Amino acid sequence: MEIRNPFDLVKATDLSDVEIEDYFVDFPGAASLLARIKPTSPMPMVIFGGKGSGKTHLMRYLSFPLQVRRHGDGEAGRKGISSDKYLGIYFKCGSLNAYRFSGKGQPQDIWSHVFAYYMELWISQMLLRTVIEIHADCPETVNVPALLEEISALLDVHPEVPINQLEDHLTHFHSLQRIADIAINNCGISKKLDLKIVATPGNFAIGLPKVLARHVPTLRDVLFVYLADEFENLTEHQQEYFNTLVREREPPVTIKIGVRLYGIRSVRILNSGEENRKDSEYEEFRLDTELRNRREDAQLEFATQLVRKRLVINGTIASKQAETFAPSEWFEIGDQDSRLSAEGRNIAEKYVGRDTPAIASLREKLIHGIKIKASPGLDKNEDVNEIIDLVRVPSNIFIEKVSVFLLYRAWARKQSLQEAAHTISQSATEYLSGSGSRSPHAVVMKHFRTDILAQLYRETDQRQRYVGFGTFVKMSAGLPRALLTILKHIYTWSTFLGEDPFRSSKVSLKAQTDGVAQASEWFFSDARAPGPVGTEVRDAMTKLGQLLRDLRFSDKPSESSLSSFSVDLLGAQEPARENLANAENWSMLIKIAGGQHDRNEGRVDDKYQVHPMLAPRWDLPVARRGAIALSGDEVNAIFGTNSGDAFERVIKRRLSPMLAPMFSEADENGSRKKEVRPLVDPSLGLFTSDE
Amino acid sequence: MTEDLLQNKIKVLINLMWDDKFNWPTVERWLKNFEDPNGDGSLDRLHALFLLSNFSYFNSVVMRTLLRAMYRDLVRQPALVNIRNIHGNTRDWNVLNPAYEGFLTKTRFVGIGNPSESGTHLLYYFRQENELSKDLFVHSHELFSVQPSGQRLIEMLDNVVFLDDFCGSGDQATHYSNSLLRQLRTIKKSVRLSYFPLFATSSGLVNVRNNTIFDQVDTVAELDKSFASVSADSRYFRNAEPPLDVRLAMALSNKHGSLIEPRHPLGYKGCQLLLGFSHNIPDNTLPIFWSFGTSARPWFPIFPRHSKLGW
DSSP states (O other), X not given: OOOOOTTOOOOGGGSOHHHHHHHOOOOSXXXXXXXXXXXXXXXXXXXXXXTTSSHHHHHHHTSHHHHHHHHOXXXXXXXXXXXXXXXXXXXXXXXGOGGGGSOTTOOHHHHHHHHHHHHHHHHHHHHHHHHHHXXXXXXXXXXXXXXXXXXXHHSSSOOSSOOOSHHHHHHHHHHHHHHHHHXXXXXXXXXXXXXXXXXXXXXXXXXXXXXXXXXXXXXXXXXXXXXXXXXXXSOHHHHHHHHHHHHHOOTTEEEEEEEOTTXXXXXXXXXXXXXXXXXXXXXXXXXXXXXXXXXXXXXXXXXXXXXXXXXXXXXXXXXXXXXXXXXXXXXXXXXXXXXXXXXXXXXXXXXXXXXXXXXXXXXXXXXXXXXXXXXXXXXXXHHHHHHHHHHXXXXXXXXXXXXXXXXXXXXXXXXXXXXXXXXXXXXXXXXXXXXXXXXXXHHHHHHHHHHHHHHHHHHTTOOOOOOSHHHHHHHHTTOHHHHHHHHHHHHHHHHHTTOOBTTTBOBOHHHHHHXXXXXXXXXXXXXXXXXXXXXXXXXXXXXXXXXXXXXXXXXXXXXXSOOEEXXXXXXXXXXXXXXXXHHHHTTSXXXXXXXXXXXXXXXXXXXXXXXXXXXXXXXXXXXXXXXXXXXXXXXXXHHSSOOHHHHHHHHHHHHGGGSTTTOOSBOTTXXXXXXXXXXXXXXTXXXXXXX | OOXXXXXXXXXXXXXXXXTTOOOHHHHHHHHHTTOXXXXXXXXXXXXXXXXXXXXXXXXXXXXXXXXXXXXXXXXXXXXXXXXXXXXXXXXXXXHHHHHHHHHHHTEEEEESSOTTSHHHHHHHHHHHHTTOOGGGBOOGGGGXXXXXXXXXXXXXXXXXXXEEEEESSXXXXXXXXXXXXXXXXXXXXXXXXXXXXXXXXXXXXXXXXXXXXXSEEOOSEEEOGGGSTTSXXXXXXXXXXXXXXHHHHHHHHHHHHHHHSTTOTTSGXXXXXXXXXXXXXXXXXXXXXXXXXXXXXXXXXXXXXXXXXXX
16 A cells, blocks of 8 residues: 555645544643633734744634534533533634725725724624534524624614524524625725725624624623634735734633744724833743753653654554654664764774875874975974874774864964963874773764764765764754745655655655755755845855854864854844844744853844754754854845945954965955954853964 | 665655566665676765666556546547538537547547557557457458458548557657558558657657658657767756766666667667666667676666567
């Protein structure tokens, strides 16, 4: 039997109600995301989240159709809703064709009225349909005559059609909506908005639930929760209608708004200059930040549950197997020996009888250094051989690479290279014998292991390793869709390579590497804003990625696991600030809470990490340790609209202190270079610079 | 171009265009054909992969689309243009529809080759896709059958359209049709005889045009000499960067082709095509893709060809 890719469906909008229920995963106990959204709390909430953070899945999970799925039809459903103490009315603002309510020769305030009226009709129909469905099998339990009368009274103009049952009201509201549709759609041609508004804003969105609660027993003590998804698809003025609901809500109504990070265009309310305030009128919930900030083991468990569910539903594993199924065991992770002994031997094989790339490059730089009198303690080319002999570690190419790194570091400090080489040689011997736990090699391995390994892979034509389930979870950084997309591509590659993933064979390193690369490309193109803004952000991210990559692969990188930077926004121009904000809003950058303390100026700068999904694009680390502090000029050169020359100057100035033989103190124009400052990462409490 | 990039491209082709016919281990098995125990073999491997990455495989969905295009562009539209000319350039469908129905009743579609061959195999799909009556399709011998009116069928027709999937050298169409066409023409001088292959090489079309009495020879997709994949004119190597080299690709194809298909090492009459269809692979394609080899030199084909006996 051919097994479909279990990770094929990655968007909640593509899922049926059954799939929403089946694929749903939450954190256990008090850590539950649902509990954080607090469906029974009357306090309105804005749920922020990047694309793919799971907003839609969560909100749909709270909606009425899913409540019924959980509790069952009929009496069981009614009891379930009563015990839930909320009724979820989910809708997507994107399905309103919001652009219809603008222009066409009509002033904006007219459109605001029309939109509000239209929303009242729309919401009323959703409510009535829900109530009809709840009591479909026992309409007699509802006090229909009184209910119908009170609903009619909510209208400014009493219905001219006979109203004998709830369905009649539904039909009436539908016909009012159709009349509005025709008027709105024809307005562009006739230039007249021929529409009579027969309901006052709020009368239905807030008033109808009150009426229903009075007359429908199931809804007596239930909170009506409007779940307004895709809020970013509304215009500023349309958002004001919902802001007004947030402000004027009364029991038994509340509203939860799902919106992308960039999606709030206004916090004002209709017909007044007043604004809603966070924690006063509403509270915020930032979903991807919340997921990212969970403990690492909790994130891993959450991801494991996601995978287990998919594999069980898809038939890859049996449900009884699921509880103990550990996805992490199904991915090859390569040589885990800290010295890379086995893999290192394989890599070294092709350099038998000749210099490894690290040694060849070092030799070249030492000779050049002698020529320009920049190799401390060395006078002639023969001295180079002595250094090379001391640094070379024929038995372990990885440890040799560490030795080369240590020599570059000594060189940058202007130490005698001969003395340094002797120390390094001794340190390598100790480290290899297992006795050098405090040796320079051991210290460097502690902080720079992944960077030196990355350099080794790169210079020996190996591909960078982004492998292992834990790595994929870290890469997704609070975006479950990113994790599923990684797994989707890996699964495709794995089967293409003839493997039987999660059944009889582990996923190979190659399938993981290729799948991750594809997922990273998807993220880069999918996560960007549309239009010119997207292009500018993409260009800026490309420059940033290039800078971080060049620093990571320099001779003497000063920061370990460099994927972060802080910015001096005081010196940055507006276009650069905007692009920076857009990059964050579109999840290409993650803002680090607490920022970065500038030790020299005493300032707290904003700090960002390149989204780990983008790490493979520029061979950057997934982890975050070191950071560089970008000056205002540098921010302008990377994120602004400055010429490419300005960026080239930044690259040169940043790189020159890290490249042999000069490890220069002057930039290409001869002026004194700015000191590269060591940074303290407050979120890790680690001293991350080797300076 | 690196092997990784080629692998990426081939994966996309397999997933999206080649109906997931095989996976990478199958490609590896095919690549083993090229291994040389005495050599490095990496260049041969790279060239084989490059050729594979340029292979055009037309799956059944695409074939059906092409059959619709064939009917629309080569049969229906020209006939409608003709009908409009006759009827004062009218656009009135009340006039055009009955006239076109009349055109169809005096037209028959015939597959080239015997009924087991691919030209005739396509007729079924051609009829389905274009919603044509099965009465419009006949075997060639039926053209001579006597109808209830006492006439032979050919006498009642204005058009006979011969359909084929592929015209490589044009030899098959020439050999097959010459005696048949002359007999038809003898019986009915005015009948219009057309030959429409879905794909055809430019030289094959010229051969058929020059050496048969078809009134019309046309195709949906014409392949000029740049489709000869390992020739100096090859379109595939036009922008290929070293170490990819068309001369190496020619040597590779020829070396193995000579062993597995000694009579036509670069495909029938040296066509060198990189072409395959869901129902079969033309023998004009490089044999390294489709041949099973010989008992002395067995070969694992990546796109196996279901062979006729003889060429």
